[in-house]
Amino acid sequence: MALRQTHIDRIRDGSFDTLIIGGGINGAVTAASLAGRGASVALVDRGDFGHFTSQASSNLVWGGFKYLENYELWLVFKLCQSRNRLMRAYRANIKEIGFYAALQDKPYKPWFAALGAFGYWAIGQFGTKPPRYLSTEKIEKEEPAITTDDVAGGIEYRDGILIDNDARFVFSFVRSAIEAGAAAANYIELVSAERDGDRWIAQLRDVDTGEEFQTSARTIVNAAGPFVDENNNSWGLETEHRIVYSKGIHLVVPRLTTNRHDKVLAFYDDDERLFYVIPMGARSVIGTTDTRVDTPYTEVTDEDIDFLLAQINARMDLDAPLTRADIIADRCGVRPLVVKTEGGDQHDVDWTKLSRKHAVETDHRQRVVTIFGGKLTDCLNVGEEVAAEIESLGVPLEKDLHNWYGEPAKATKKEFFRQARLMKLDRVRSKPELEPLSDRLWRRYGRRAFAMLDAIREEPAMAEDIMGSADYIRIELHEAARSEMVTKLEDFMRRRSKIELVVRDEDINTSAGLREVAEILFGDADADRRLAEYFGGDDRVPAAVKAGPRPTEATKSAGDTLVSPR
Structure with a gap:
């Protein structure tokens, strides 16, 4: 608690180049990027760091193989580029892992999926081991836990996985920002923010004690994830983008796979959407779902649980079917997905074509940078793009030596x-x-x-x-x-x-x-x-x-x- 109080004291009545609202992956990586390049930074979150969307991910560092379905080649390239950089910079924290997909003849024949896997490998600049085509016989031999009655073949392609949890990875960027001189505090809520001359004056409240205090900054980064629109509306900002919500859940159960080497098992569910069985030590994580919702506040429902249990029981040859009694924990969160503001309300969006891309938008008059959407894999790109926007607002930054992220030498x-x-x-x-x-x-x-x-x-x-x-x-x-x-x-x-x-x-x-x-x-x-x-x-x-x-x-x-x- 002493560290937090020290940083609150620094933020109270402080004067900063940038105030960052939101301590999820976008806010944390932005703080690290800006502080690492010499800016004076304050980072606050009304909850804990990484406590909302950023603690509900699949723990995967991946280039978005499924985005090839909608021909989002540039997005896949950028995600693979960031994935490769993260895997090189965090060799102890991120390991390469196989995605082992057992396929029927729909939605894609195995041979066609294999072509996609090799294309994905090439788009990713060959940053992983090469993919493999899998016959039904090979799947039965290598992973007998998979039911192959309706399987026509499969593929194995490669991506990355966090060895520890996603929220801890988020906090590593907060630590990097602190070590570079940033002030950061969790459980600090933004009450209001107003322009006063060439600065923002922010009224903040310590959620833990109720104390209110002020701080000031030349610029603001709105990194509030699912709540960015709420902040922008309160400041009277008009934006070209907005956020819509997709709920995803995971179920944590005892280890399901029998192979000695960790793999992520990939399946298409009854709605022809991918879901996974992801290793987590002695546990397996099943998910994720994709449900359209109107609020960022969500919970796991009986319907969610029944759906995932039914999908996995139909696709794996387990000693006994999974039941609710096998569930150790669950994870639930919303994906903040980016759409154009001119697209009408959320229900006008073609839900099936939305991806986890991000958008960075700058209001030069108000000096606010907003980060819409994004995902953990894309974090380094986000940090660099936001730094460029802050620099365009007149905050001088040192040359980017790329030393604001990564593990020690x-x-x-x-x-x-x-x-x-x-x-x-x-x-x-x-x-x-x-x-x-x-x-x-x-x-x-x-x-x-x-x-x-x-x-x-x-x-x-x-x-x-x-x-x-x-x-x-x-x-x-x-x-x-x-x-x-x-x-x-x-x-x-x-x-x-x-x-x-x-x-x-x-x-x-x-x-x-x-x-x-x-x-x-x-x-x-x-x-x-x-x-x-x-x-x-x-x-x-x-x-x-x-x-x-x-x-x-x-x-x-x-x-x-x-x-x-x-």
Whole structure:
């Protein structure tokens, strides 16, 4: 909480080049791009960073193979270009993965889909391994979990996948922006913004405490995702684009695939739309759906669940059909899709032809840049395009050295793994099915992981799992408390980690370690309040959690050795 308060103090009565409204992927990457090029930046979000659309993605970094259906070749090229750059820049966080599609004779014959896959590979400048055509016999041999009764053949093409969750990837750009000098704070709501001479005066409110304060900026970036139109309307801006909404859901279930190598299984549903079975460690993620809605506020319905369960049960040869009892968690969100304002109301849109393209629009008189639509894969393009628009509004930027994104240099990584090897870090855990601890710490924390090694050397208990099935060690909690602006327990459980996505509710509710998690994150004085907030009332906090152990003096002392962030 100290980090957040420090940044609120910087934003209060501050004077910035740019105020960014919205801390999803668009806002986070814009903050990193502008701050990395020398602009003074303030980033705020009325919820947590990455808490709305950006936490409901498929965790995929992909070029949009399905957009070839509508001949959106330029969009596919741009997405593949960004995908390739992300995969090169985040080698520990994004891995190449096969998309394994079992096909009937409709909507496309397998041989025709294979031609499309090779075309996709070429448009992507051969940035992945080449695609493959799959016979029915090969599918049966390589992935026997797929039902092949009506399958005529298939294809395998390649894209990328985030190893951790999408919201954590969003926060990595927030961290990059902070390290470059930006001020950023979650749970800060924009109450109003008005032009005063050549500046914007913004009235902000701390959602957590109710405090209101002001800040000023020469320019505003409206990166509010599904809410950009709402902001623009309040400022009296007329735009060429607007947003419409498509709801998508995912279901998280126990691992369905039997192959040793992770693959994304792709199927056409009964409406001839693609859906996927996506690996997430010991879990599989089924989705996504595509439902037209009139509001950005959505939830998973019984109809959504029944549809996905029916689709997957018809296409996979499982030991027993999936039921609601198998669902560990669900994800639900809206895609903010871009259409022309002149297109009438939302119901005039040809829904089936909308893609996840983005549009950046600038009002030079009001000095507002609006980001419409977009997706995680396209984030680097968005960051660069918005920086160019801000520069056109008179904010001088330094030359783009492309150092505002990506992981640390190879030499830094090599030194970390040398130190981890010398201290035999990967021998401290007795769970052979888990990835090596050194790999995980490097992927999640980069340079910050060096201080975590020091803390583990001082106190070996810092390498112990706190919640058992959650697979999060004690030092990671101390690091989250110090540098990841965790304000509510949900921020950690759902976004900085993916615990809520892979651990059943009943296991969370009976985890004695959750009490220690809360105390590390929020301190003794605030732990009870945050637990009550998380469970919906003090009387609803499970007894096992209330009675859980507290941090020891030894682990507190070791946690204090971490280097304080900006």
